[in-house]
Amino acid sequence: MTERENVGLVVGGTRLQGGAVARRLPDANWRVRFLTRNAESDESCCLVGRGASVVVGDLEDVWEHGFVKEVRQRMPSIEAAVATKVAHFVDFSVGVSRRAGGPQRS
Known part of the structure; x- marks a missing residue:
């Protein structure tokens, strides 16, 4: 895989479905970026602690x-x-x- 192909953006990475995806991608050698409204939430901190990068945003x-x-x-x-x-x-x-x-x- 090239560098570009090896990065995944998970919208809603701290929610139920997106969180499951964000936690599993590193197991397949993907770097994770996740979109969330709250970079300080427990879920965000957990993903950052596992090496993910946070992107703050709101899709309503x-x-x-x-x-x-x-x-x-x-x-x-x-x-x-x-x-x-x-x-x-x-x-x-x-x-x-x-x-x-x-x-x-x-």
Whole structure:
């Protein structure tokens, strides 16, 4: 792998799904950068302690704004990945499972 291919950005790296990905990537020899709202949280500190780099940002709470907002919010990232010929791009959403009849947030 080249240096560029060996770095992964995990959006929501301190949450349930993103956190699992951020913790496993180093096992496959990937360097991790993760996007989070709070660089001082326990989860952020844990990932930094494991060698990850933190990127502070906010994509808003998609639970509050719904599925259509979530899709619209993700399109610039997808388009940028296509335009720059990113080798691997993985996107997943709990919101999609809710829309398909999955577990509901209480």
